[in-house]
Amino acid sequence: MLSNILVLDDEQNYLLLLETLLRDEGHAVTALRDPELGLAFLEESEVDVVITDMKMPKLSGQEVLAHIQKNYPHIPVLIMTAYGTIDAAVEAMRHGAFDYITKPFSNDELILSVRKAVQLAQAQRRYSLLSENFEQRYALHQIIGRSKAMRRVLEMVDRAAPSKSTALITGESGTGKELIAKAMHFSSPRKKGPFISVNCMALNPGVLESELFGHEKGSFTGAVARKRGRFELAQGGTLFLDEIGELSLELQVKLLRVLQERTFERVGGTESISVDIRIVTASNKDLQAAVQAGIFREDLFYRLNVVHIPLPALRERREDIPLLAAHFLKKFTADNASRVKGFTAEVIDYLTAYEWPGNVRQLENVVERCVVMAGNDMIRVEDLPPEIKDEEAQFKSAVDLLPPRLNLAETLEKIEAALIRRALAQSGFVQVKCADMLGISKSLLQYKLKKYKLTGN
Ligand SMILES: Nc1ncnc2c1ncn2[C@@H]1O[C@H](COP(=O)(O)OP(=O)(O)OP(=O)(O)O)[C@@H](O)[C@H]1O
Ligand SMILES: [Mg+2]
CATH class of the missing domain: 3.40.50.2300 (Response regulator)
Structure with missing residues (x-):
């Protein structure tokens, strides 16, 4: 190994x-x-x-x-x-x-x-208790990432998996919420049971209700037969409610009741049905803000948030980018019987520096596109989509991520410290190389390292 x-x-x-x-x-x-x-x-x-x-x-x-x-x-x-x-x-x-x-x-x-x-x-x-067969599990669920941030996520998954507590996975779009929800199911004692997924945004509230709870024959026009809902289908397994922030207030009440009583009725039915399921939810919206705004019930929020697993944005764990890129390259070259073998070092630099607003999914798409476009056995800078090469756009998208009101001097210092930290990691912690990458002298770098307490002393 x-x-x-x-x-x-x-x-x-x-x-x-x-x-x-x-x-x-x-x-x-x-x-x-x-x-x-x-x-x-x-x-x-x-x-x-x-x-x-x-x-x-x-x-x-x-x-x-x-x-x-x-x-x-x-x-x-x-x-x-x-x-x-x-x-x-x-x-x-x-x-x-x-x-x-x-x-x-x-x-x-x-x-x-x-x-x-x-x-x-x-x-x-x-x-070690927490990292027990970590590597295997990485491989098993195809979760790529050696960064501390990602390991922390997997540790949380490990700890949360055995219990039946409701878990909430949050993170920007494309950070891997569904992947983590599945990993949690398949590392749990319920792994032999079903993993049932429902996207709360994809369906209108009426349809969603009967999807979730099922309905009795004749309960509404079109209900020609009794139908079991996803809550029933998930019996003995995990029910994954994606985009939970989109749930209507009416359904929020119903969900809360299921969570409290563990029973529900089908639409148009009177029989009370009880199920043994674990509920995992995901949201790319800030649910706490939705609670503040009065569009998400506070009591439901606390019920869902028993275990909270926040997923880091890809830009917060850039060291995983080369690994992920290699992983997707392998995936797409296997699909396409392609002759593409790898990325040039310059491409890796671009990929690592980019902000990735669409996170892992965007990286996956970019790699797929590169594999198709590559005119050669190596993916070169020419093969990259323009947004990744466009420095102006990169600066703009980086600035867009900052809070709307901020103090200029303080912000510039924070940015400087972050850039130095990144260059340090990219240069393998070799100061001369790092200074060179940043276009400053080694002594200036050392001064800044001290100033921002970046060497650990
Ligand atoms: N750590 C990872 N290792 C490997 N693949 C990953 C990882 N994280 C995400 N992916 C892949 O990226 C894609 C997006 O992941 P997923 O659908 O789980 O994200 P999501 O957070 O649910 O996104 P959305 O908010 O848009 O629904 C999937 O193809 C997934 O397999
Ligand atoms: Mg998703």
């Missing part, structure tokens, strides 16, 4: 060596010279194993170890020492380091030790 390994060493040669060796072993490697950036990186990403040098300026290996032990006790730390500082290494072992190796080491020696650490990390992950 692929692991995410962080290497810290102030000697460039060792960084390069380790990076090559570990990549060849099939791991994802982030190699940093500055241990403080390493700590910031730990904060931002899911690291499985840390390999750190003992003697570094700014922070020592012991300090790095202490920080990890305190904040990420599940991450195995491997210490590298120069010959002659073995005492310190032994001391580090006593403080919880996983292993140590002395420089210079043989490749085999290093690889063996890393393998053991990776095994341990995987076992830790397996036993």
Whole structure:
């Protein structure tokens, strides 16, 4: 299994060596010279194993170890020492380091030790309560995302899945609400039962009522036979009510009653029917605002909001964009028997920088279109739709997302900090590269990092 390994060493040669060796072993490697950036990186990403040098300026290996032990006790730390500082290494072992190796080491020696650490990390992950078979579940439901934000979502799904509590999934259009609702059903004890989905916006209120509750024969013109509603059909499973914010006030009352009493009647019927279902709802509208505005019942809102799973917009988890793009590329090239193999690095940069107002669905559509349009085995910038390349439009759509009233100076500072944070991540936390990307000097960058407290010190 692929692991995410962080290497810290102030000697460039060792960084390069380790990076090559570990990549060849099939791991994802982030190699940093500055241990403080390493700590910031730990904060931002899911690291499985840390390999750190003992003697570094700014922070020592012991300090790095202490920080990890305190904040990420599940991450195995491997210490590298120069010959002659073995005492310190032994001391580090006593403080919880996983292993140590002395420089210079043989490749085999290093690889063996890393393998053991990776095994341990995987076992830790397996036993950790929340992330229990996370990877498998990702694969199973085709949910892509290694970002912290997405992991947090899956943790919530894990925690919520076993219970029968009503769950509300919120998020902008295209963020994956339905996907998450399904994942919740299929990770629950009801997974063998049905997953029934109803879009509350697609149907007019009258039709929706009989769709939900069913009707008796002759209850209205056209009701030629008794019909079971979705509440009945979902028996033993999950009922997913999408776009719940669109529900009429009248149906809100009826839904509230089902939630309180767990029984209902078919339209035109008198028999009370009780069902064993779990209700999951979704909304891309702010329901709390709808409550304020008096168009959504407050009592119903609280009933629905027992478990709340907010989905992050794609622009808030840009590190998932390349993964998602690759996932969709695979999907569409399989469909079309296409010869397209990948994206150029420049395309990935554009995709990662774009605002994605339509979130994952929009990205999916863009990739599909690119696969069709590509004149070559690589998707190039020419193949991208204009909105993604248009800087003016990008700025405008970015500005449109800001609150209507704001303080100019404060906002500019926030934007500056956000841009620096993004560049840091994009440059793999290499300051020189980051400064270059931003078109500023390294010393100015360092000043700004301090100003915005971006290095973790
Ligand atoms: N994390 C993800 N990994 C893989 N595919 C995803 C992910 N999130 C969303 N998708 C895909 O993006 C598309 C949109 O997702 P979905 O329909 O669940 O979004 P939604 O939030 O319900 O959107 P809407 O508000 O427009 O109904 C689907 O094709 C879904 O499979
Ligand atoms: Mg949806």
